[in-house]
Amino acid sequence: xxxxxxxxxxxxxxxxxxxxxxxxxxxxxxxxxxxxxxxxxxxxxxxxxxxxxxxxxxxxxxxxxxxxxxxxxxxxxxxxxxxxxxxxxxxxxxxxxxxxxxxxxxxxxxxxxxxxxxxxxxxxxxxxxxxxxxxxxxxxxxxxxxxxxxxxxxxxxxxxxxxxxxxxxxxxxxxxxxxxxxxxxxxxxxxxxxxxxxxxxxxxxxxxxxxxxxxxxxxxxxxxxxxxxxxxxxxxxxxxxxxxx
Ligand code: NAD
Ligand code: APR
Ligand code: ZN
Numbered sequence: 697x698x699x700x701x702x703x704x705x706x707x708x709x710x711x712x713x714x715x716x717x718x719x720x721x722x723x724x725x726x727x728x729x730x731x732x733x734x735x736x737x738x739x740x741x742x743x744x745x746x747x748x749x750x751x752x753x754x755x756x757x758x759x760x761x762x763x764x765x766x767x768x769x770x771x772x773x774x775x776x777x778x779x780x781x782x783x784x785x786x787x788x789x790x791x792x793x794x795x796x797x798x799x800x801x802x803x804x805x806x807x808x809x810x811x812x813x814x815x816x817x818x819x820x821x822x823x824x825x826x827x828x829x830x831x832x833x834x835x836x837x838x839x840x841x842x843x844x845x846x847x848x849x850x851x852x853x854x855x856x857x858x859x860x861x862x863x864x865x866x867x868x869x870x871x872x873x874x875x876x877x878x879x880x881x882x883x884x885x886x887x888x889x890x891x892x893x894x895x896x897x898x899x900x901x902x903x904x905x906x907x908x909x910x911x912x913x914x915x916x917x918x919x920x921x922x923x924x925x926x927x928x929x930x931x932x933x934x935x936x937x938x939x940x941x
Contacts (some may be wrong), residue, residue, distance in 0.1 A: 795811065
């Protein structure tokens with residue numbers, strides 16, 4: 697592992713434009729389970745299309761919120777870990793251009809990262825599906841907790857939805873920003889993503905060089921300069937040390 701970390705430090709020092717791409721795996725050490733880890737991943741137990749798709753929301757919004765709102769509320773209470781903080785430090789040191797995340801937990805922003813593209817949305821706001829009015833996310837939890845399920849728009853009584861990208865939803869504006877940042881990307885560091893969900897799973901093809909930090913193998917391992925099958929926290933603790941940060 698020390699060699700892999702050393703090699704990554706060299707790649708970062710010599711790269712003109714480094715971008716990071718993170719997935720659910722970077723947040724497991726903050727206590728949030730991921731989607732596809734063997735044995736513990738959420739989508740190992742449940743079908744994402746049945747539980748977290750746009751169709752699920754439209755066909756049975758109350759059940760959609762019963763399943764999803766408790767876990768999302770827990771995400772909002774989580775704290776960033778070593779890996780989130782290390783990525784914020786890399787950016788601050790001028791070694792990381794930007795960060796693309798599939799996570800909706802907001803932990804990169806909490807850790808202090810500045811240029812973050814949340815390509816699957818976030819849990820800070822929600823919106824009305826009828827009149828498009830926007831509200832803080834707490835409008836969902838407030839109504840849910842007092843027994844109003846599904847939560848509805850205070851103005852028009854339309855059903856509210858979170859500003860996350862569900863299966864079957866189109867990608868949002870952050871996705872386009874992320875693609876722009878990948879232009880001219882010399883080094884992409886992928887952390888804690890199975891690289892199984894499109895369109896994000898295609899992003900490694902835009903980078904000249906790849907570093908992959910993931911406990912399990914990914915489809916891109918054979919194309920990477922460095923593949924570290926270890927915990928993200930352990931890797932980034934070593935990386936900061938190797939870079940003298
Ligand atoms: P996709 O590549 O994720 O899926 C393609 C299709 O494959 C799906 O529409 C579905 O028919 C099928 N599929 C994939 N995994 C399946 C499984 N485990 N069981 C049954 N069918 C499966 O593309 P998409 O549907 O266009 O997804 C849109 C985006 O929404 C994705 O980027 C996804 O990651 C995101 N998303 C976000 C959340 C969230 O909570 N933030 C939740 C779900 C999906
Ligand atoms: N350190 C390193 N790798 C880890 C750690 C850790 N502490 N914990 C888990 N992993 C790895 C797992 O082995 C797994 O390969 O992280 C990966 C997480 O993959 P997924 O659970 O598939 O998460 P992600 O790639 O973010 O999923 C993409 O799917 O359902 C959707 O919208 C959801 O954004 C999510 C998308
Ligand atoms: Zn409304």
